[in-house]
Amino acid sequence: LVYILPAIALSYLAWRLFYRRWPRLFWMLAVLLFGVSYLLIFADGRLYGLFGFHINSFVINLVTTPGGIDSLGSSGEAELVFVAIAVVLLLAPALLLLPAHWLVRHHPRSRIGFSRKLILLLVLLAVGERLAYGISRLEYYQPVLKVADAFPLYNRVRFKSLAMKLGYENKRPRSVSAGMAKGDLNYPLKPLEVVLPQKPMNMVWLVAESLRWDMLTPQIMPNTWKFAGRSLKLDQHMSGGNGTRQGLFSLMYGLYGAYWNAFLGANRGPVLLDVLKDQGYQFYMTTSASFTYPEFDRTLFAAIDAKDLHHADMSLKPWQRDIDNAGAVNRFITERDKSKPFMSFFFFESTHARYDFPDSSAIASPYLKDVNYALMSRESLKKDVGEFKNRYINASHHVDLQIGRILDTLEEQGLLENTIVVITGDHGEEFMEKGHWGHNAGFHEEQIHVPMVLHIPGRAPEEIPWLTSHMNIIPTLMPLLGGEESCGGLCRKRPRIHTCFPDLTPCRLSPEISRHRRNRWTCLMPPKAR
CATH class of the missing domain: 3.40.720.10 (Alkaline Phosphatase, subunit A)
Structure with a gap:
């Protein structure tokens, strides 16, 4: 119900605006809105079942960026199956209109009472489900918390403040979060000092x-x-x-x-x-x-x-x-x-x-x-x-x-x-x-x-x-192209110089420039230089 609410809201708005003048246009629009909703729900389910994530910015970028769909390398048979599924899901709302039309014609007085009962049932189910999640979060009950991850845009209800007022102890373990710095791009942090090699590689x-x-x-x-x-x-x-x-x-x-x-x-x-x-x-x-x-x-x-x-x-x-x-x-x-x-x-x-x-x-x-x-x-x-x-x-x-x-x-x-x-x-x-x-x-x-x-x-x-x-x-590679040497690892001895290959071995901090050990030159830069 939550996932088709946009289709319900837009259909209701269209009904109020032009149903009396253009009823066929209204029904076509309603069928399209619900069909697209079903299609998105189906696609998200298949995506989550296969890859473990929902429709997100990555998926949207894949669909909207030129070359994105082509990168999937889908076969012709798969494309035909996708089209067939899409057609069925888009036509499904039209088929659902048949029993709805029959219900209205044959039981006109019962439709209001039935709708109220259905809405009340859905509200009770929604509230009960939110309570179940909130209590599970306080208890840190993993089965419920993990199942919640399967639903896109899931609204996670928390009772932390209320529980603290009632003297209830939150059993969730403490976690550490780190935020990312915000601001304009500053890259590189300082101009590079490059010496042109005699023979560039x-x-x-x-x-x-x-x-x-x-x-x-x-x-x-x-x-x-x-x-x-x-x-x-x-x-x-x-x-x-x-x-x-x-x-x-x-x-x-x-x-x-x-x-x-x-x-x-x-x-x-x-x-x-x-x-x-x-x-x-x-x-x-x-x-x-x-x-x-x-x-x-x-x-x-x-x-x-x-x-x-x-x-x-x-x-x-x-x-x-x-x-x-x-x-x-x-x-x-x-x-x-x-x-x-x-x-x-x-x-x-x-x-x-x-x-x-x-x-x-x-x-x-x-x-x-x-x-x-x-x-x-x-x-x-x-x-x-x-x-x-x-x-x-x-x-x-x-x-x-x-x-x-x-x-x-x-x-x-x-x-x-x-x-x-x-x-x-x-x-x-x-x-x-x-x-x-x-x-x-x-x-x-x-x-x-x-x-x-x-x-x-x-x-x-x-x-x-x-x-x-x-x-x-x-x-x-940068030092080999004339960039600054940032010694952090394995070096090789040459006449009068040491050529650094950073980060290929662990580096020990030391005020020394380098020292010979086991036939290798291990670069040891002072902390400030490193």
Whole structure:
């Protein structure tokens, strides 16, 4: 009743305004209002049942932003089922009018008494339900409190003040809340001091949608695995979020993902690209999704000219887009102006649900042949999750084949000796390990643990077993591009200098600059400098 109150109120207003003059128009409007209400309730129920969250700003943004719906990769069959369900739900109010019309015609005197009884019953149920929740909150009775989370826009009744006056002790444990500072964006906090390197390094970023850490194996991603053997392989690497926006924001800015909205509103790109633009870098940014969804053109690449942002051909399947874009990146690398350094960024889409790949990339079977979102639920996924994950494995293998093509080109061009390469995922992907599918539902390892292969020219290969995150990457790379050194971890001894790779090992605070221990230079910065 609560969720169809807007339809009731608007229908009543329309009845008062023009029912006598245009009765048919009124009934059409009423049917439409209630049909849309049913459709939204149904959609919210399916969304919550599958992902564990309701229609929210993220979902609204997905629907309203160009490229959002396309990013879902829904099949034609699923779209037909969605349309059929929508038609049924929109027509349902018209079918309900038939018994209502019969009741009015055959029992005209009883309708008022029946309505009053129904309203009284609903009021009693509503009040009783609110009392049940309020008492459960005082008792901290979890079953009722958890069930309340299943209802969108649920009005939580609290009796805290009244209970205190009556001498009742609230059994809820104390909690600590932290508010976020408000104000204008102040980024960076101070101007960067950059010294132009004698030989600037190129940069290649290869980021795959929803790529979780356990896909990086010799069987699933052989090209990336082989390349990791000659690079830094960060085994316990976490994304800065469980969604694309926050994950890539933390990767490219070195800041917490919660700042995304502030930077989006300010159209502010990362300082990394400010530095590269000042040094005359060439850019080639491409995605197999869209730069408008998520809004990369207004955040990550806000400072990049539109001509350097290469959108995907959305008429192709995701796996075809990845193949075409890998070829385009290779052409840019071979045909670029060799007198200037370059940066290329490539966002793969094959590993996004519904996990797309050609038959030639299938290495895991059996796999789910089609993904029908309209009929999918967490219950149905339990029996199909193995085949569903096999689709994901095959898509990851397909992405690795394209990564291999780009790495081969860098090798053939002799560029690996002077090119920083970053291979990672924006976030992970869960397959019911913690009760959910996909991402954006929780901060479990499956949703935030991603592979990270970091190739730094001149840096010896190493497997890093300790915890790292996307926010460590920019502080690690900026000193190599002429930025200020912020020593916080592993350093390598060179003649007369120490090159810092921040945040790759724990740093001990000490007034010393550095000291030698177990054949490694561990940077120990004074507290003020750190």
